[in-house]
Amino acid sequence: MDYVMEWASLLLRWLHVITAIAWIGSSFYFVWLDLSLRKREGMPQGAHGESWSVHGGGFYHVQKYLVAPERMPAELHWFKHESYFTWLSGFALLIVTYWYGAQSYLIDPAVAELTVVQAIAISGASLVLGWIFFDQLCKSPLGQNLWVLGAIIFAFLLAAAWGYSQVFGGRAVLLHVGAVIATWMTGNVFFIIIPNQKKVVATLKAGGTPDAVYGKIAKQRSTFNNYLTLPVLFLMLSNHYPMTFAVEALWVVVGLVVLIGATIRCWFNFTHEGRSGWVMHWQWPLAGVLTLGLAWFLYVPPIQAQADEAIISDAQAMSTVQTHCVACHGPVAAAAMKGVQLHTLEAIQRNQAGILAQAVNGRAMPMGNASGMTDDERRQLGLWLQSR
Numbered sequence: 001m002d003y004v005m006e007w008a009s010l011l012l013r014w015l016h017v018i019t020a021i022a023w024i025g026s027s028f029y030f031v032w033l034d035l036s037l038r039k040r041e042g043m044p045q046g047a048h049g050e051s052w053s054v055h056g057g058g059f060y061h062v063q064k065y066l067v068a069p070e071r072m073p074a075e076l077h078w079f080k081h082e083s084y085f086t087w088l089s090g091f092a093l094l095i096v097t098y099w100y101g102a103q104s105y106l107i108d109p110a111v112a113e114l115t116v117v118q119a120i121a122i123s124g125a126s127l128v129l130g131w132i133f134f135d136q137l138c139k140s141p142l143g144q145n146l147w148v149l150g151a152i153i154f155a156f157l158l159a160a161a162w163g164y165s166q167v168f169g170g171r172a173v174l175l176h177v178g179a180v181i182a183t184w185m186t187g188n189v190f191f192i193i194i195p196n197q198k199k200v201v202a203t204l205k206a207g208g209t210p211d212a213v214y215g216k217i218a219k220q221r222s223t224f225n226n227y228l229t230l231p232v233l234f235l236m237l238s239n240h241y242p243m244t245f246a247v248e249a250l251w252v253v254v255g256l257v258v259l260i261g262a263t264i265r266c267w268f269n270f271t272h273e274g275r276s277g278w279v280m281h282w283q284w285p286l287a288g289v290l291t292l293g294l295a296w297f298l299y300v301p302p303i304q305a306q307a308d309e310a311i312i313s314d315a316q317a318m319s320t321v322q323t324h325c326v327a328c329h330g331p332v333a334a335a336a337m338k339g340v341q342l343h344t345l346e347a348i349q350r351n352q353a354g355i356l357a358q359a360v361n362g363r364a365m366p367m368g369n370a371s372g373m374t375d376d377e378r379r380q381l382g383l384w385l386q387s388r
Contacts, residue, residue: 008096016089023082024229030079031226035272037064046070067212068204076201080194087186090236094179098123098172104367108169122167123176130160130180131187138220146223153224157181157258161251170245171364177254178235181228188221226269230261242362243298256294263287300361303382314345317384321348324371325359352385360385 037049164173196214238244267283329342360382
């Protein structure tokens with residue numbers, strides 16, 4: 001069964017990356033297109049702006065109608081399935097990896113003593129409740145002001161990171177904050193943007209005049225999706241890098257990542273609009289400073305030996321690794337997780353950096369700390385590795 005689930009994880013991850021590329025690519029393109037529109041003489045009545053571009057040896061001429069054209073075109077292309085399948089493949093990957101492997105990926109006895117059922121219930125319910133909160137907030141009077149809406153969402157994400165930290169291990173915390181945001185983004189498309197667009201199309205086909213409010217609502221939701229695309233990508237990738245969740249205050253990590261990603265998107269958006277001058281010079285310096293701040297916050301300094309503290313022997317280090325690591329990183333290459341073998345002293349020394357990152361500083365290994373590796377064992381192993 002584990003072999004089957006490993007293949008399921010691989011194929012779902014592949015699908016997830018493919019669909020995410022398609023969704024983000026089309027999303028970024030339409031953001032650029034929307035911001036590059038210019039008003040020119042001779043445009044059809046009702047057209048908001050137009051944009052010319054060149055690609056693949058040809059020229060493209062695009063015009064945008066804020067509400068709808070006078071009559072429905074014969075063929076209309078929709079962009080929605082990229083979003084749907086990105087979320088569906090991501091949710092399936094969550095089930096295959098984090099729910100099926102809850103003991104390893106979700107539950108950390110040092111954080112909270114949860115059963116598998118409890119951990120899965122918290123994981124699933126948080127995505128549903130997160131969407132309800134976000135959707136109602138956008139529909140409330142507070143959602144009419146994008147600055148106020150952004151501030152409340154930012155505070156909510158910090159609170160979500162703190163809340164997840166009280167029940168899950170660090171690896172699952174950042175990924176679940178990313179899953180909450182991803183659920184909001186696809187929920188915007190599935191529940192709001194596409195249904196409203198269908199109402200516009202239906203009204204136009206019936207010979208009526210569509211309500212401009214639908215375009216305003218779509219603009220609110222798409223703006224949110226635009227600014228949180230880069231942060232959600234970082235949060236989804238974070239589970240592969242233990243240094244990103246090695247600290248206790250993961251809400252700080254979430255806050256910095258959101259600010260960095262949104263700042264970078266701001267620069268691109270302003271560029272697409274054709275802005276110039278001082279307004280274009282603050283984003284990259286700020287993003288750089290925030291990134292350095294994130295790196296500083298996540299930095300784990302080398303372990304310092306206390307006075308008269310002896311470093312364990314090679315035999316003791318080997319014994320620790322045998323106890324906590326070799327069950328998954330044994331002598332059979334085909335069965336060793338990620339192809340990493342740690343059954344000999346030479347293999348341990350060869351993978352020194354990885355062991356320090358994963359087991360000592362990041363505390364990501366052993367998975368779910370199933371073998372009960374203690375803080376003292378991590379410290380002693382770290383000192384020994386640093387001395388090599």
